[in-house]
Amino acid sequence: MRLLRIVPDDTNFDFIRFRRISFPISALLSIVALTAFLTLGLNFGIDFKGGTLLEVRYPNNSLNMADVRSKLEALDLGEVQIQEIGNDGEVLIRVAEQPGGEQAQQAVVGKVRGTLGDTVEYRRVEVVGPRVSQELLSYGIVGLMLAVFCILVYLWFRFEWQFALGASIANFHDIVLTIGFMAIFQIDFDLTSVAALLTILGYSLNDTIVIYDRIREMLRRYKKMPTEELLNHSINSTLSRSVITHVTVTLALLALVLFGGRAIHSFSVTMLFGVVLVGTYTSIFIASPLLIYLGVTTRTLVEKEPKTANPRAERIAP
Amino acid sequence: MLYFSKWKAIAILAACAIIGLMIVPSLIPSAAYDALPSFLQRKIVLGLDLQGGSYIVLQVDQSEVRKARLEQLRDDARRVLRDDRIGYSGLGIQGDSVQVRIREGQDADGAYTKLRALAQPIGGALSATGQLDTDVSRDGNVITITPTSTGIQARTIQAVSQSIEIIRKRIDQLGTTEPSIQRQGSDRIQVQVPGLQDPSRLKALLGQTAKLSFRLVDNTMSAQQALQGRPPAGTQVLYSDANPPVPYLIEDRVLVAGEDLTDAQPSFDPQTREPVVTFRFNTNGARRFAEATQANVGRPFAIILDNKVISAPVIREPILGGSGQISGSFSVQEANDLAILLRAGALPVPLQVVEERTVGPGLGADSIRAGIIASIVGATAVAVFMVATYGVFGIVAVFAVAINVAMIMGLLAMLGATLTLPGIAGVVLTVGIAVDSNVLIYERIREEARAGRSAISAIDAGFSRALATILDSNITTFIAAAVLFYVGSGPVRGFAITFGIGIMTTVFTAFTLTRLMVAMWVRWRRPQHVPI
Numbered sequence: 054m055r056l057l058r059i060v061p062d063d064t065n066f067d068f069i070r071f072r073r074i075s076f077p078i079s080a081l082l083s084i085v086a087l088t089a090f091l092t093l094g095l096n097f098g099i100d101f102k103g104g105t106l107l108e109v110r111y112p113n114n115s116l117n118m119a120d121v122r123s124k125l126e127a128l129d130l131g132e133v134q135i136q137e138i139g140n141d142g143e144v145l146i147r148v149a150e151q152p153g154g155e156q157a158q159q160a161v162v163g164k165v166r167g168t169l170g171d172t173v174e175y176r177r178v179e180v181v182g183p184r185v186s187q188e189l190l191s192y193g194i195v196g197l198m199l200a201v202f203c204i205l206v207y208l209w210f211r212f213e214w215q216f217a218l219g220a221s222i223a224n225f226h227d228i229v230l231t232i233g234f235m236a237i238f239q240i241d242f243d244l245t246s247v248a249a250l251l252t253i254l255g256y257s258l259n260d261t262i263v264i265y266d267r268i269r270e271m272l273r274r275y276k277k278m279p280t281e282e283l284l285n286h287s288i289n290s291t292l293s294r295s296v297i298t299h300v301t302v303t304l305a306l307l308a309l310v311l312f313g314g315r316a317i318h319s320f321s322v323t324m325l326f327g328v329v330l331v332g333t334y335t336s337i338f339i340a341s342p343l344l345i346y347l348g349v350t351t352r353t354l355v356e357k358e359p360k361t362a363n364p365r366a367e368r369i370a371p
Numbered sequence: 372m373l374y375f376s377k378w379k380a381i382a383i384l385a386a387c388a389i390i391g392l393m394i395v396p397s398l399i400p401s402a403a404y405d406a407l408p409s410f411l412q413r414k415i416v417l418g419l420d421l422q423g424g425s426y427i428v429l430q431v432d433q434s435e436v437r438k439a440r441l442e443q444l445r446d447d448a449r450r451v452l453r454d455d456r457i458g459y460s461g462l463g464i465q466g467d468s469v470q471v472r473i474r475e476g477q478d479a480d481g482a483y484t485k486l487r488a489l490a491q492p493i494g495g496a497l498s499a500t501g502q503l504d505t506d507v508s509r510d511g512n513v514i515t516i517t518p519t520s521t522g523i524q525a526r527t528i529q530a531v532s533q534s535i536e537i538i539r540k541r542i543d544q545l546g547t548t549e550p551s552i553q554r555q556g557s558d559r560i561q562v563q564v565p566g567l568q569d570p571s572r573l574k575a576l577l578g579q580t581a582k583l584s585f586r587l588v589d590n591t592m593s594a595q596q597a598l599q600g601r602p603p604a605g606t607q608v609l610y611s612d613a614n615p616p617v618p619y620l621i622e623d624r625v626l627v628a629g630e631d632l633t634d635a636q637p638s639f640d641p642q643t644r645e646p647v648v649t650f651r652f653n654t655n656g657a658r659r660f661a662e663a664t665q666a667n668v669g670r671p672f673a674i675i676l677d678n679k680v681i682s683a684p685v686i687r688e689p690i691l692g693g694s695g696q697i698s699g700s701f702s703v704q705e706a707n708d709l710a711i712l713l714r715a716g717a718l719p720v721p722l723q724v725v726e727e728r729t730v731g732p733g734l735g736a737d738s739i740r741a742g743i744i745a746s747i748v749g750a751t752a753v754a755v756f757m758v759a760t761y762g763v764f765g766i767v768a769v770f771a772v773a774i775n776v777a778m779i780m781g782l783l784a785m786l787g788a789t790l791t792l793p794g795i796a797g798v799v800l801t802v803g804i805a806v807d808s809n810v811l812i813y814e815r816i817r818e819e820a821r822a823g824r825s826a827i828s829a830i831d832a833g834f835s836r837a838l839a840t841i842l843d844s845n846i847t848t849f850i851a852a853a854v855l856f857y858v859g860s861g862p863v864r865g866f867a868i869t870f871g872i873g874i875m876t877t878v879f880t881a882f883t884l885t886r887l888m889v890a891m892w893v894r895w896r897r898p899q900h901v902p903i
Binding site for chain 2: 155159196252259263301311316
C-alpha cells in the first residue's frame with residue numbers, strides 16, 4: 054500500500070523571506086480585526102451582558118413567528134430578540150437585562166412562560182443577573198491574561214526571553230484576529246468563547262513551540278549557519294508535521310462543527326478559525342521570522358551554556 | 372529508547388488497562404452497578420446540560436446581613452441600658468451604625484463599658500485573631516456602635532452555612548435525585564438539581580425566607596386610618612397576598628415565631644374541604660400560644676409569612692393543645708410547599724437568585740446524541756487519515772489514541788467528574804492533540820531515517836528527540852487548560868477537566884504505550900528500513 058504523503062520530503066521554501074509579505078498582511082488583518090472590534094463590537098451573550106435567554110420548541114409545526122413576536126412585544130420587556138432556529142419549530146428568545154436589579158430578571162421568565170403557555174417545550178432557560186455578568190466578564194479577561202502570563206513565564210524559563218517574547222507577540226496576534234473574526238461574523242461571545250480563545254492560545258503555542266524547539270536544537274548543532282537559513286531549515290523540517298497535525302485537528306473540529314449540535318456551534322466555528330487558519334499561519338509565518346528581529350543568533354544559546362551546550366552532540370556525531 | 376524490561380512492559384499495559392477499565396462501571400446498568408463493591412462504585416456524572424436540570428446561584432445580600440445585625444445591636448443596646456437603668460435618648464440606627472445619647476454625664480462611662488461588651492471576637496471566644504465584630508466609640512455623651520466589615524463578612528459566611536442546611540432540607544422534600552448544594556465564594560450558594568421540568572417551583576421554594584410569626588392585630592384604629600395618619604407606636608401596616616392586597620395593622624410584638632414549630636403538614640379542612648397546613652408547636656411555643664390566646668379571646672390575630680399576612684382569624688377560644696392550622700385559600704401545591712418551608716425553617720437572611728440555567732431533558736438528550744455522533748465521526752476520520760498516512764504505525768497511533776480516550780473516561784469516572792457537552796468537545800480535541808504526539812514521533816523518525824540512519828537507530832533517535840518536544844508543547848497547553856479550570860464555571864470547567872486530563876494521558880501514552888508498541892513491533896519484524 055502506498056502511503057499518503059501531503060508534504061513532499063526535503064521542501065525548501067524561503068519562509069523567512071516571505072515575512073516581507075506576511076508581516077504587512079498580518080498588520081493589515083490586525084487593523085481590520087481591531088476596526089471590526091471597535092465599530093461592530095462583539096455580540097455579547099447573556100453571560101457577559103446579563104439578561105434572559107429561552108429556547109422554546111413548538112410541537113407539530115405549530116410555530117407562528119408573527120404570533121410569538123406580537124405576544125412577546127405586548128409584554129413590554131424592552132429589547133427582545135426573537136430568532137427561529139433550525140426547522141423544528143424552535144425559537145430562541147433573548148431578553149435584554151431589565152432595570153431593577155436581580156429580582157427583575159427573574160420576573161421575565163415568569164412573564165414569558167405566562168404568555169407562551171405550557172403547550173410549548175421549554176428546552177433551555179438561562180437568566181444571568183447584572184452582578185454575575187459583571188463578574189463573568191472580569192473572570193474571562195483575567196483568565197486570558199493569566200494564561201498568557203503563565204505561559205510566558207514558562208517559556209522564559211524553558212527557552213530564552215526572545216522566544217517567550219516572540220511567542221507572546223504571535224499569540225496576541227492570534228487572539229486579535231480571532232476576536233476580529235467574531236466581531237465581523239457577530240458570533241455569540243459568551244463563556245464558551247473564552248474557553249475557545251484559551252484553547253486557541255494553547256494550540257497555537259503548542260505549534261509555535263514545536264518549531265521553536267527545532268530552532269533551538271539547530272542553533273546548538275549548527276553554530277556557523279546564518280540565522281535566516283537556520284530558521285528556514287527548522288520550519289521546513291517540521292513542515293510535514295505541522296500540516297499533518299492540522300489536517301487531523303481540522304477533521305476533529307469539522308466533526309464538531311457539523312455534528313456537535315447547536316450548543317457548541319459557535320465554540321467549534323471559532324476554534325476552526327483560530328486553530329486551523331490563524332494558529333498554523335502564525336507559527337510558520339509570524340512566530341519564527343519574528344526571532345530575527347528579536348536578535349536570536351547562535352550566540353544566544355552559546356553564551357548561556359558554554360560547556361553543556363549540546364548534551365546530545367556526542368550521539369549525533371560519533 | 373526501545374528497550375523495555377518485561378516487568379516494565381507489564382506495568383505499562385496494566386496501568387493502561389486498569390485506568391481504561393474504570394469506565395466500565397459507568398456503562399453497565401444500574402442494577403449491576405449497585406452490586407459492585409463500593410470502591411468500584413465510581414462513575415461519570417452527566418452534566419446538567421446533558422441530562423437536563425437546573426443550575427441556580429443564590430446570593431446572600433450583605434446589606435441584609437448588616438441590617439439584621441444593626442437591628443440586633445439596637446435591641447441589645449436597649450436591653451443593656453434598661454437592665455442597668457441608665458437613662459438614654461435617641462437610640463436608633465444611623466446609616467451603618469447604632470447611636471445612642473446617654474442623658475446623664477456621669478452614666479456615660481458606665482454605659483460605654485457595658486456597651487463595649489456587645490462586641491464579640493470574630494469566630495467565637497476561642498478564635499486566635501482577636502478581631503472584634505463590632506466597634507464601639509464614644510464622643511462625649513453619644514455612643515456609636517458600628518459592626519466592622521470583617522464582622523459582617525463572618526456573619527455572611529455563617530448565614531451561607533445556615534442557609535445551605537435549610538435549602539438542603541427544602542430540596543430533599545422535592546424528592547429529586549442527587550441534588551447538589553454547594554457554597555460558592557463567601558456569599559453564594561450554588562444549587563444543582565437534575566431532571567426538573569419546571570424550575571419555577573424550585574425557585575419559589577428557594578427564594579422565600581419563610582419567616583413565620585403569629586402576632587395580634589391592633590384594633591385601636593383601622594388599617595386605613597393608620598395608613599392616612601401615623602400607625603400607633605409598636606405597630607405597622609402589613610398586607611395580605613390577595614389581589615388587591617388588604618392592609619392590616621399588626622403589632623410588632625411576636626406571640627410565637629416559626630422557630631417554635633415542630634411539625635407542619637398539608638391536609639384538608641374537615642369542614643370547608645380546603646387545603647390547609649396543620650402545625651404543632653414545641654412546649655415553649657405551645658405555652659406561649661396558650662397564654663396569648665387565653666388573654667385575647669375575641670381579638671383577631673395574624674399569621675405572617677415574610678411580612679405578608681396569610682390569614683387573620685379571630686381567636687374564638689383559647690388554643691391550649693399546642694397545634695393549629697393555617698388556612699389561606701391555598702391550592703394543594705401551595706399548602707404542600709408552605710408545609711415544606713415551615714418544616715425546613717426560615718433562612719437567616721433573604722436570598723436572591725443571581726443566575727439560573729435550566730436545560731430541558733429533550734435538549735439534553737439531543738446534545739448527548741450530537742456529542743456521540745461528532746465523536747464517532749471525528750475519531751473515524753482521524754483514524755482513516757492516520758492509517759492512510761502512516762500504515763502500520765498509523766494503526767499503532769489509532770490504537771494508542773483509543774486507549775487514550777478510554778483512559779480519559781476512566782479517570783473522569785475515578786474522579787467522579789462531570790461530563791458536559793463542552794467536555795465531549797474537549798475529548799474530541801484531545802484526539803487531535805494525541806494524534807499530534809504520534810505525528811511528531813513518526814515525522815522525526817522519518818527525518819532521522821532520511822539523514823542516513825539505520826531503521827532501528829532512526830526509530831530510537833526519533834522517539835528520544837520527539838518526546839522532549841511533546842513534553843514542552845503539552846505543558847504550555849496544559850497551563851492554558853489549568854487556567855481555564857481555575858477561572859471557568861459550569862460547562863467551561865467541564866471542558867477544562869477533560870482537556871487537562873486528556874493532555875496528561877496523551878503525554879503518558881506517548882512516553883509509554885506508543886513506545887512499547889513500536890518496540891514490540893521492531894522486535895517482531897526486525898525492520899531494515901522505516902515503513903513510513
